[in-house]
Amino acid sequence: MGKFIRLKKGFTINLKGKAAPKVVETDQPETFVIKPTDFFGLYMPKVVVNVGDTVKAGSPLFHDKKYENILFTAPVSGEVVEVKRGEKRKLLEIKILADKKVEFEVFKKYSVSEINNLGAAEIKDQLLQSGIWPSLVQRPFGVVADPATSPKAIHISAFDTHPLAPDYSILFKGQDQFFQVGVDVLKKLTSGIVHVNTHASSEISTVFSQVKSADVNKFSGPHPAGCVGVQIHHIDPINKGDVVWTINPLGVIQIGKLFLNGVYDTSRVVAVVGSEVKNPQYYKTYTGASVKKFIEGNLNQDHVRVISGNPLTGTSIGKDGHIGFFDHQVSVLPEGDYYEFLGWITPSAKKISFHRALGLLSFLSPASERVADTNTHGEPRAFVQTGVFEQVTPMDVLPTHLLKSILAEDIDEMEALGIYEVIEEDLALCEFVDVSKHKVQEILREGLDLVQQS
Amino acid sequence: MKFLRNQLDKVKHQFEKGGKLEKYFYAYEAMDTFLFAPNTTNEVKGSQIRDAIDLKRLMMTVIIAMVPCLLFGIYNVGHQHFLAIGDAGATLGQKIGVGLWQVLPIVVVSYAVGLGIEFVFAIIRKHPVNEGFLVTGMLIPLVMPPDIPLWQVGVATAFAVIIGKEAFGGTGMNVVNVALTARAFLYFAYPTDISGDVWTYLGDAQVVAGFSGATPLSVAGDASTNGNNVIAALNSFGTGWNEGVFTLQNMFLGFRPGSIGETSTLMCLIGGLILIATGTGSWKIIVSVFGGAYAMGLLLNLVGSTPYTQLPAYYHLVIGGLAFGAVFMATDPVTAAQTETGKWVYGLLIGMFTVLIRNFNPAYPEGIMLAILFMNVFAPLIDYVVVSANKKRRLQRATV
Numbered sequence: 001m002g003k004f005i006r007l008k009k010g011f012t013i014n015l016k017g018k019a020a021p022k023v024v025e026t027d028q029p030e031t032f033v034i035k036p037t038d039f040f041g042l043y044m045p046k047v048v049v050n051v052g053d054t055v056k057a058g059s060p061l062f063h064d065k066k067y068e069n070i071l072f073t074a075p076v077s078g079e080v081v082e083v084k085r086g087e088k089r090k091l092l093e094i095k096i097l098a099d100k101k102v103e104f105e106v107f108k109k110y111s112v113s114e115i116n117n118l119g120a121a122e123i124k125d126q127l128l129q130s131g132i133w134p135s136l137v138q139r140p141f142g143v144v145a146d147p148a149t150s151p152k153a154i155h156i157s158a159f160d161t162h163p164l165a166p167d168y169s170i171l172f173k174g175q176d177q178f179f180q181v182g183v184d185v186l187k188k189l190t191s192g193i194v195h196v197n198t199h200a201s202s203e204i205s206t207v208f209s210q211v212k213s214a215d216v217n218k219f220s221g222p223h224p225a226g227c228v229g230v231q232i233h234h235i236d237p238i239n240k241g242d243v244v245w246t247i248n249p250l251g252v253i254q255i256g257k258l259f260l261n262g263v264y265d266t267s268r269v270v271a272v273v274g275s276e277v278k279n280p281q282y283y284k285t286y287t288g289a290s291v292k293k294f295i296e297g298n299l300n301q302d303h304v305r306v307i308s309g310n311p312l313t314g315t316s317i318g319k320d321g322h323i324g325f326f327d328h329q330v331s332v333l334p335e336g337d338y339y340e341f342l343g344w345i346t347p348s349a350k351k352i353s354f355h356r357a358l359g360l361l362s363f364l365s366p367a368s369e370r371v372a373d374t375n376t377h378g379e380p381r382a383f384v385q386t387g388v389f390e391q392v393t394p395m396d397v398l399p400t401h402l403l404k405s406i407l408a409e410d411i412d413e414m415e416a417l418g419i420y421e422v423i424e425e426d427l428a429l430c431e432f433v434d435v436s437k438h439k440v441q442e443i444l445r446e447g448l449d450l451v452q453q454s
Numbered sequence: 455m456k457f458l459r460n461q462l463d464k465v466k467h468q469f470e471k472g473g474k475l476e477k478y479f480y481a482y483e484a485m486d487t488f489l490f491a492p493n494t495t496n497e498v499k500g501s502q503i504r505d506a507i508d509l510k511r512l513m514m515t516v517i518i519a520m521v522p523c524l525l526f527g528i529y530n531v532g533h534q535h536f537l538a539i540g541d542a543g544a545t546l547g548q549k550i551g552v553g554l555w556q557v558l559p560i561v562v563v564s565y566a567v568g569l570g571i572e573f574v575f576a577i578i579r580k581h582p583v584n585e586g587f588l589v590t591g592m593l594i595p596l597v598m599p600p601d602i603p604l605w606q607v608g609v610a611t612a613f614a615v616i617i618g619k620e621a622f623g624g625t626g627m628n629v630v631n632v633a634l635t636a637r638a639f640l641y642f643a644y645p646t647d648i649s650g651d652v653w654t655y656l657g658d659a660q661v662v663a664g665f666s667g668a669t670p671l672s673v674a675g676d677a678s679t680n681g682n683n684v685i686a687a688l689n690s691f692g693t694g695w696n697e698g699v700f701t702l703q704n705m706f707l708g709f710r711p712g713s714i715g716e717t718s719t720l721m722c723l724i725g726g727l728i729l730i731a732t733g734t735g736s737w738k739i740i741v742s743v744f745g746g747a748y749a750m751g752l753l754l755n756l757v758g759s760t761p762y763t764q765l766p767a768y769y770h771l772v773i774g775g776l777a778f779g780a781v782f783m784a785t786d787p788v789t790a791a792q793t794e795t796g797k798w799v800y801g802l803l804i805g806m807f808t809v810l811i812r813n814f815n816p817a818y819p820e821g822i823m824l825a826i827l828f829m830n831v832f833a834p835l836i837d838y839v840v841v842s843a844n845k846k847r848r849l850q851r852a853t854v
Contacts, residue, residue: 336493340491342490348506379509382624
């Protein structure tokens with residue numbers, strides 16, 4: 001039985017450049033990458049391919065030294081053209097020059113009835129071999145799930161409330177059967193419930209509404225209602241010692257395809273959005289695609305920041321960067337490296353703000369779409385204003401106190417204040433609204449690292 | 455603007471690392487960021503966009519909220535001056551003139567001393583100049599008596615900024631309200647200069663017959679000690695030279711002697727509305743201070759035996775500096791309780807203590823200053839209890 005949860009707190013950032021509801025099929029990008037930095041909880045990735053090797057979609061590229069059985073595999077077939085390393089030889093990305101037509105590694109195929117009789121061990125093996133496993137994210141900490149554990153529940157957020165977020169009913173259109181099989185498979189990995197969390201106010205795609213063997217919960221309210229951490233908090237909160245897994249719908253669908261068709265099919269739809277994109281719309285591609293093809297000739301101006309992911313939690317990747325493993329959105333925003341005369345006091349209805357302080361007039365017309373640039377709009381300061389983080393955090397968590405306990409490196413305090421319940425995206429709005437411009441997400445990750453090491 | 459920007463860019467390198475004036479970087483930065491919002495962009499990872507608000511704007515909003523009090527204060531200083539010297543025919547211009555002559559130097563001294571110290575500390579400690587003093591620098595003059603010697607304003611400001619704030623690590627780290635520290639410093643260091651006839655600026659002029667510089671709180675206290683009806687004493691005060699100065703209506707409007715900015719409850723409420731509407735001040739604190747004072751007034755009505763305790767509870771809301779304290783002092787986010795539940799408790803106790811002190815401590819006729827300072831110190835304890843409750847809920851959830 002699903003729950004209906006109404007959230008009041010939060011703030012939906014209404015930006016210009018939302019994707020038009022059409023999916024375009026263009027020439028595929030030439031290169032695709034897998035970035036170990038997209039995954040948390042890895043100890044040291046060990047590369048198993050060399051430059052010049054040819055790989056198929058699903059061929060292993062690297063595995064971690066801590067979990068040797070979790071394979072990270074190629075999203076497309078082609079030739080490995082670069083193994084990029086950074087400081088101290090840290091592995092940054094493995095780049096594949098894609099074939100014109102994707103060839104797949106062959107995995108075992110099952111019929112629906114066979115799937116119903118599968119055991120957890122067999123399922124795990126198949127997921128680990130294929131490279132889908134890293135889609136499973138473990139809470140606490142937001143790390144790659146540990147295959148040796150069994151989570152108390154698995155949560156799937158079936159909507160996205162981030163700024164400029166794509167519409168999941170377009171992203172996953174027609175994938176009903178694969179999603180259902182994916183849920184059936186996941187159900188075997190947990191002793192608890194598989195939760196599919198949908199948005200109450202928009203029309204729910206049949207992919208999610210018709211799903212069986214899972215609880216379909218409904219959420220209403222502004223961002224971060226779509227963040228799975230917030231949803232878990234209200235459905236079945238994480239306590240010390242609990243393990244919960246989360247996975248996005250794409251991962252579930254990929255699992256379905258893996259078991260029904262025997263392939264690791266990373267084909268996906270991404271939204272290319274933002275005020276600086278001429279034609280914001282959806283594109284069909286594969287995981288780890290280069291953004292070049294999507295934005296070349298499609299920008300309003302040149303001085304932009306290209307972000308893999310959404311403007312709240314994303315990563316700046318540059319105009320020839322590649323989309324991250326978990327991202328289904330590329331946001332292009334104007335770069336904000338300009339001075340503004342008396343910018344700290346001039347009134348403006350254009351600049352988006354959660355606040356209503358002197359001259360911040362965006363609250364008067366929340367429905368109109370605004371352009372946001374990457375300027376910090378101020379300098380870092382000590383914590384001064386209070387009560388604001390709480391207004392954008394629809395959880396029984398005290399963000400300011402949690403952050404302060406992290407800055408003080410007090411692990412007991414972090415645990416007591418609920419660090420197990422949050423990862424970066426859950427508190428990203430705090431970073432946005434912060435008067436004192438703290439790097440909330442970075443601080444939180446430091447805290448999560450500290451707790452894991454202890 | 456381009457010209458100004460170019461000039462700044464031209465000298466900037468001298469203040470940067472390795473430059474001739476490297477030591478003064480943060481002084482330069484303060485000027486630069488005052489003129490131009492900086493060109494810094496967000497990190498590669500994390501929030502790529504940021505809210506348009508910053509601390510400067512937040513502080514400026516609070517200053518705007520104080521403007522009604524300041525303007526009215528300037529007028530009222532002149533108004534009271536002419537009443538006290540028996541010149542009822544003075545024009546509005548004359549009153550404002552006298553008010554400006556008296557108030558502006560106090561504002562200038564407060565800002566000059568405070569910002570000077572801020573800059574020195576910023577340079578020595580190598581941290582950015584914080585905007586907190588923009589508000590403090592305006593709050594200090596508003597809680598000064600109009601007759602205060604300027605050197606005392608300077609000394610009090612210096613004490614407040616150095617001991618009250620910088621000793622704790624600067625803006626955001628202080629335990630007690632900086633402006634109130636200045637006021638309390640004067641109160642205890644120069645008691646004779648901040649009591650008696652200081653609430654009206656007299657200058658060299660001869661006072662009118664029957665003039666008294668008493669405040670409504672001391673009138674009320676005295677009446678109570680002598681067993682007289684407090685309201686009658688307040689209403690009859692000023693007969694002959696400032697008729698009806700302490701009637702309820704007049705005290706609400708603020709045409710009475712007192713600290714420069716605190717006399718008008720109405721102006722404080724306008725400021726309070728600005729703070730609440732802009733979300734810069736916690737409405738919970740403002741409401742609960744008034745609520746606490748009113749509740750304590752009612753309670754004393756029930757159990758009290760002196761004429762003061764029989765004063766209708768609503769009198770406490772307009773008399774003295776309660777409104778100013780509730781709106782501008784108690785809401786200081788750094789020194790108030792930081793949890794939302796804590797804010798209710800914090801405000802409520804400030805209101806209650808204020809009325810308690812007024813009633814039972816003849817040495818301090820005005821309780822709001824001490825009540826806020828007292829609760830500043832206790833705010834972390836309130837937060838501790840609230841945070842512990844949060845932790846307990848989490849723990850209980852795990853064991854069920």
